[in-house]
Amino acid sequence: MEVNVAVVGATGNVGQEMLAILEERLFPAKEVFALASRQSVGREVSYGERTLKCQDLEQFDFSKVDIALFAAGGAVAKEWAPKAAAAGAIVIDNSSHFRMDPDVPLIVPEVNADAVAGARKKNIIANPNCSTAQLVVALKPLHDAATIKRVVVSTYQSTSGGGKEAMDELFNQTKGIFVNDEPTPSKFTKQIAFNVIPHIDVFMEDGFTKEEWKMTAETKKILDKKIKLTATCVRVPVFVGHAEAVNVEFEKPLSDDEAREILREAPGILVVDKREDGGYVTPVECVGDFATFISRIRVDPTVDNGLAFWCVSDNLRKGAALNAVQIAELLLNRGIVQDAA
Structure with a gap:
């Protein structure tokens, strides 16, 4: 089986990662089209050992493709995803x-593959928020085993979640501090170099940020609407890789040893949990990997049936590009998308 694929936003961090993962996973693409804004027309992007020239999104005929991977933000998705879907492509959109x-x-x-059956309602499938994606991969097997009542999560999110400008700001501020340049926040509300910022996305009336709301609402939609979740989302001076400290309360007893074995058998997860110096995974070590890494699994003694763990993943991969490509693979495996003409 071979299908035609378009990557919208091919010049951005996630778009470039999508192209790399399509090649790495040997996705059966007959033809791949790199699409971007008019300003980027003709710009070259890598697709494995091949080079693609970006085409103008506004002039592209989506009837030529079976799957369109969108990595261009909410405004672009709002306008162009329905047009691509109306032309017959199934859109997998990374925006909110x-x-x-x-x-x-x-x-x-890995969590709710059967939901793909609804793909043809609008010909659009949504990719979750990067911090939600790795969290629900970790929660799903534990929820199946002992039923989750409540989750408290604190995130440590890298600057790549804010795009290239955010990564550049971290780099420039870090470099500038060493030569006594005063850090000037632009993309962020405060200095990001050598600092942490408890603020991602806009503030809502209840005091939570929209990023924190997304984690709650998306976890309920993907995993179980009965789960109670509260999040504190923090931007940290890391280029790639999101980390999360997670506390979970279950309805049934579940020991740390049982949880460790369950997670070891779960799809998409690698457990690295040695109770010794360095016996855990950090963001730097997860970059470029497909897995969600779980470490520091332990009993939370402050609640009945409680566990705590540390969760790390490459946010440009599992949090965005990889998950989108995995959905595309699911469309093929379930026969929802057929061979390209």
């Missing part, structure tokens, strides 16, 4: 725009 639409499946393949 369609995630809470009841007619749009929100999918993490």
Whole structure:
């Protein structure tokens, strides 16, 4: 089976990662089209050992493709995803725009693959927020085993989650501090170099940020609407890789040893949990890997049936590009998308 694929936003961090992962996973693409804004037309991007020239999104005929991977933000998705879907392509969108639409499946393949059955309602599938994706991969097997009641999560999110400008700001501020340049925040509200900022996305009326709301709402939609979740989302001076400290309260007893074995057998997870110096995974070590890493699994003695653990993943991969490609693979495996003409 071979299908035609378009990558919208091919010049951005996630778009470039999508192209790399399509090649790495030997996705059966007959033809791949790199699409971007008019300003980037003709710019070259890598697709494995091949080079693709970006085409103008506004002039592209989506009837030529079977799957369109969108990595261009909410405004672009709002305008162009329905047009691509109307032309017959199934859109897999990485923005937040369609995630809470009841007619749009929100999918993490290791967690709720069966939701792909609703793909043809609007010909649009949503990719979850990067911090949500790795969290639900870790929670799913534990929820199946002991039923989760409540989750408290604190995130340590890298600057790549804010795009290239955010990564550049971290780099420039870090470099500048060593030559006594005063850090000037632009992308962030405060200095990011040698600092942490408890603020991602806009503030809402209840005091939570939209990033924190996304984690709650998306976890409920993907995993179980009965789960109670509260999050504190923090930007940290790391280029790539999100980390999360997670506390979970279950309905049934679950020991740390049982949880460790369950997670070891779960898809998409690697457990690295040695109770010794360095016996855990950090963001630097997860970069470039497909897995969600779980470490520091332990009993939380402050609640009945409580566990705590540390969760790390490459946010540009599992949090965005990899998850989108896995959804595309699911479309092929379930026969929802057929061979290209």
